[in-house]
Amino acid sequence: MGEWWTPVPTETSMGNYDISSISHVTMSPSRQNNVLSMYPSVALSKSSYSVISAFCTEDNITQCISYINQELASLGLSSTCIEASSPGGASLNTVPALNAMYELLQIHRRNMCTLEALEKEQLKKSSSLEHMQMSNSRLKDQLELSIREKSGLHETERQLQLKIKTLQNCLKTEKDEVQKLQSIISSRASQYNHDAKRKEREAAKLKERLGQLLVDRKDKKLAIDVLNCLGRSDGKRSHWKTAKTTSSHEGEMYKSLLSDYEASQKALMVENAELKKVLQQMKKEIMHILSTRQSPIKGADADDSHEQADSDGEEKAGDCSRETLDQSCEHAKEQLTNSIRQQWRKLRSHMEKLDSQASQMQNHLDSNKEVIPREAHEDEMERMRCEVQQCKEFIHAQQQLLQQQLNPSFDDETAALLNDCYTLEEKERLKEEWRLFEEQKRNFERERKNFTEAAIRLGREKKAFEEDRASWLKNQFLNMTPFTDRRRCSSSDGHSALSIKSEPETRMSSTKSRVAKSSTYATFSTPKPAQNAFVPSTAELYRTLRLIPDSSSSRPSNRGRWQESSAIEDGDALKSKHRARCGDLSIFSLGEDENSLS
Amino acid sequence: MNFSEVFKQSNQLCKVSPDGKYLATCVQYRLVVRDMSTLQILQLYTCLDQISHMEWSSDSLYILCAMYKRGLIQVWSLEQPDWHCKIDEGSIGLVSSRWSPDGRHILNTTEFHLRITVWSLCTKAVSYIKYPKACQKGLDFSRDGCYMALAERRDCKDYISVFVCDDWHLLRHFETETQDLAGLEWSPNGCVLAVWDSCLEYKVLLYSLDGRLLSTFSAYEWSLGVKSVTWSPSSQFLAIGSYDEKVRILNHITWKKIAQFEHLGTINNTKAVVYKEVERKTAVCSDDLSLHNITIGSTLFNTQSKYEICPLPVQIPVVKPDPDRANPKIGVSFMAFSSDSHYLATRNDNMASVVWVWDMQKMSLEAVLEQTSTVRCVQWDPRRPRLALCTANSKLYLWSPAGCVSVQVPSEGGFQVLSLNWHCSGDSLILLGKEQLCLCYMDTDQEDK
Structure with missing residues (x-):
């Protein structure tokens, strides 16, 4: 832009200022402000519009256009060239002008965007800078601290080294002292030894001298006074000391030594023989074990069979050695030990194999076993824990209760209070219980009444039944001889005891009043066929009872009763239903009872 | 277990003969020999001084009594009560005395272990070691x-x-x-x-x-x-x-x-x-x-x-x-x-x-x-x-x-x-x-x- 200024120096200073101000408009507002502050006179005197309007006047359109074009070209928008629509005219060619304006707007927007982004970035940067500064200061602090620490450590190290030095000095002095003491000890020891020797020599000399003196003095006192000499304990006479005796002594000594050695040798021989025996036995047993081990595998493994053969050979050798044991001890011993060693090696390897197998098996077992039992174990543990917890809780509760019980005894007031509370509560509870109890009592009472009633009813029923039976018996008795056909009829009825249904049906048509009764009978007789066997007598009785009124008019009382009962039934369906639930017999009884009650 | 009555003795000198038949005890300067089974006194010998050592010979026939202070030995015979033997070691002194195994020699150790004197009762001979x-x-x-x-x-x-x-x-x-x-x-x-x-x-x-x-x-x-x-x-x-x-x-x-x-x-x-x-x-x-x-x-x-x-x-x-x-x-x-x-x-x-x-x-x-x-x-x-x-x-x-x-x-x-x-x-x-x-x-x- 600067370059541009130089070729247009002819422009008015006013215009010059304006252009500069315009060119600066696109800059940040702050800059604009600066520009404004730079040219306070301009800013104050005219509005921005006036400035623009001042830029292009009627007179300088062409210059303006060229200037704008130049500017656009410099901005890289050379393609659009603003032209005056008519040369010298004041109007512009709109399309390029608009295009240029659009381009400029675009550029402006882009710039604005970039500006925004830059501002944001700057903000970010500034914040990061701040952060950096902070961290920097912190690090500085740390550094300072560590430096201080380091110096402290240096100090302690120095001190420690000093201490070490002093201790080393001490050690050195101690060592010196020890050495000194040792030397002193050794010198003392040597001196003591020397002195002791000297003293001993002196003592020896003195003893010698004393002995000499004693001998020289021919001490008269030194004497033996025996009445008569004794014989030797072995009865022999004493001998003169001669070379012969000395040699005999030597001989005796050696003899005794020899006998001792012989004895010890004998003992050793015996021990040796025993050990050998043990060895042999061991060998035999090992061989036995090995052979039994190998025989089952022999077929499977060629090597083993080979080994077996080897061992057999050895066995033979062993036998041989046993035979030759007495003759050539050395040889036999060697053979024996060798074979034993071999067998032992085999046994050991076998044992090792077995061990490894066993350990593997053990591992297998362990791995197999461990899974299930562990779970079970854990379950059990969990259960136990639960139980323990429960027990603890229980114990705790009990303890609390105990304490509650015990505490009042210590504190009378609270005890009284608590007691009051308790008694109130207790009273409430007791009342409640009392009420319940009363209710129950009433219930019981009612039930008892029912029972007594039932018992009375039963008694009556029984009586009625007895009467019925008596009458029936009488009837039968009466029917026996004079009314043969009537009896047959009754017997045929008895035959059809199980097919009762037909009976009531026939009856249904005859008497309307009996319909309900028969139907009820049908209902309960059919679902309970098993009871037929149990109560044939009742059924029979019933039938006979029914037959009697049917067949004979001589029993009006009975029949009347029956009718009454049925009538009641008709009236009260509920009761009849209730009766239906009972047994066959109760139908009558109830009916009769109700009769009696009603 | 039975106990006999108590007898006197001195210096704890009391010995049974090797054959087990006799019991010799010293009481001051007297030597008492008893029968082991009856405890009756068989012999009583009187020495010249308080006895400091007493020993039976191996054949149970003789008893040696030593009086170290006097340097004296007295030997008594059980079979012949009249027989006596006295050995004087003289001024050289005596610290120990014992029988030889054969019961016919007495070995005396002199003071300062100067020598051992071997006295023979058979020949009266004396030899020194x-x-x-x-x-x-x-x-x-x-x-x-x-x-x-x-x-x-x-x-x-x-x-x-x-x-x-x-x-x-x-x-x-x-x-x-x-x-x-x-x-x-x-x-x-x-x-x-x-x-x-x-x-x-x-x-x-x-x-x-x-x-x-x-x-x-x-x-x-x-x-x-x-x-x-x-x-x-x-x-x-x-x-x-x-x-x-x-x-x-x-x-x-x-x-x-x-x-x-x-x-x-x-x-x-x-x-x-x-x-x-x-x-x-x-x-x-x-x-x-x-x-x-x-x-x-x-x-x-x-x-x-x-x-x-x-x-x-x-x-x-x-x-x-x-x-x-x-x-x-x-x-x-x-x-x-x-x-x-x-x-x-x-x-x-x-x-x-x-x-x-x-x-x-x-x-x-x-x-x-x-x-x-x-x-x-x-x-x-x-x-x-x-x-x-x-x-x-x-x-x-x-x-x-x-x-x-x-x-x-x-x-x-x-x-x-x-x-x-x-x-x-x-x-x-x-x-x-x-x-x-x-x-x-x-x-x-x-x-x-």
Whole structure:
């Protein structure tokens, strides 16, 4: 832009200022402000519009256009060239002008965007800078601290080294002292030894001298006074000391030594023989074990069979050695030990194999076993824990209760209070219980009444039944001889005891009043066929009872009763239903009872 | 168990003849010989002065009485009461006197160990052995009485002379590898001589009868060493007790250590039985009064004691020795094998009230006897594995593998048992007090049970 200024120096200073101000408009507002502050006179005197309007006047359109074009070209928008629509005219060619304006707007927007982004970035940067500064200061602090620490450590190290030095000095002095003491000890020891020797020599000399003196003095006192000499304990006479005796002594000594050695040798021989025996036995047993081990595998493994053969050979050798044991001890011993060693090696390897197998098996077992039992174990543990917890809780509760019980005894007031509370509560509870109890009592009472009633009813029923039976018996008795056909009829009825249904049906048509009764009978007789066997007598009785009124008019009382009962039934369906639930017999009884009650 | 009445004695000089028939006791300057079975006085000899030593000859025919202060020896014959023999050592003095194994020679050690004088009762001949060493045990006869080993000191070196006792012929004379020989002892079979150095050095040397060095044993250095050495009756083991409170057992074939017995302050060995003597004053009951009218005086003042078996572990009272004094009271100073070599009894000096019994077959601790007071004398029954001990009180203690028992000695005036001796038959015990003695007869019937 600067370059541009130089070729247009002819422009008015006013215009010059304006252009500069315009060119600066696109800059940040702050800059604009600066520009404004730079040219306070301009800013104050005219509005921005006036400035623009001042830029292009009627007179300088062409210059303006060229200037704008130049500017656009410099901005890289050379393609659009603003032209005056008519040369010298004041109007512009709109399309390029608009295009240029659009381009400029675009550029402006882009710039604005970039500006925004830059501002944001700057903000970010500034914040990061701040952060950096902070961290920097912190690090500085740390550094300072560590430096201080380091110096402290240096100090302690120095001190420690000093201490070490002093201790080393001490050690050195101690060592010196020890050495000194040792030397002193050794010198003392040597001196003591020397002195002791000297003293001993002196003592020896003195003893010698004393002995000499004693001998020289021919001490008269030194004497033996025996009445008569004794014989030797072995009865022999004493001998003169001669070379012969000395040699005999030597001989005796050696003899005794020899006998001792012989004895010890004998003992050793015996021990040796025993050990050998043990060895042999061991060998035999090992061989036995090995052979039994190998025989089952022999077929499977060629090597083993080979080994077996080897061992057999050895066995033979062993036998041989046993035979030759007495003759050539050395040889036999060697053979024996060798074979034993071999067998032992085999046994050991076998044992090792077995061990490894066993350990593997053990591992297998362990791995197999461990899974299930562990779970079970854990379950059990969990259960136990639960139980323990429960027990603890229980114990705790009990303890609390105990304490509650015990505490009042210590504190009378609270005890009284608590007691009051308790008694109130207790009273409430007791009342409640009392009420319940009363209710129950009433219930019981009612039930008892029912029972007594039932018992009375039963008694009556029984009586009625007895009467019925008596009458029936009488009837039968009466029917026996004079009314043969009537009896047959009754017997045929008895035959059809199980097919009762037909009976009531026939009856249904005859008497309307009996319909309900028969139907009820049908209902309960059919679902309970098993009871037929149990109560044939009742059924029979019933039938006979029914037959009697049917067949004979001589029993009006009975029949009347029956009718009454049925009538009641008709009236009260509920009761009849209730009766239906009972047994066959109760139908009558109830009916009769109700009769009696009603 | 029965007790005889109490007899007088002095200097605890009371010995049974080797054949077990006679009992010789010294009372001041008198020698009393009694019949062992009846305790009746058979002979009574009067010596020239108070007897300081008395010894039976091996054939039980003669008794030697030594009066060291006078340098005099008197020998008495049991068969011929008129026969007498007097040996005067003269101005040279006398410190020790003993019979030779044949019972016909007397060996006298003069003062300052100037020499050993050998007097023959057969020929009146006298011979001298020079340079005997003054030490713990410088002279020992082999068990069969054939040989005598004597430690000598010449030119600041130790030597051993082996004599044939028959005619005092010097059989061997050899220098030993010791700094300061302290003792020597023949093995019971008479073929090996064990020699040990003074306590300054742990060294045990084993020499053959012909003077060859068989083996040397040293357990440690720079510390006080051997305190006592004992052969087992079978010659199989050599037990060495030392200042480190241990007993080491050497075997007779390789002369190497086969076992080590430690005397610890706490007993944890579950195989060992610890018997603890418990004392308690007893109230005198009416039965006692009626039964033991005579002994009531003593029983009134004496405490009864019994053994209790302590549950392990047991803490044993240990006395710490004074390190500044010579011969510190620490270490094993007493060891004795039972007659069958099955058990070994030991005593550790800083646990003076405790006797340890070790099983030689299992090589382990068998029993521990913790007494209430210091053990004075311990001796094995010569026939059975039975141990008798005394602790200077009025009780006798007996141990056997079956158990332990303490017996009150019924006597007037508080008989304190200071020492004891078994009769060679093992049927009776001689209990020695300060000026009295008492015989204790074992109940043989009970023993059989």
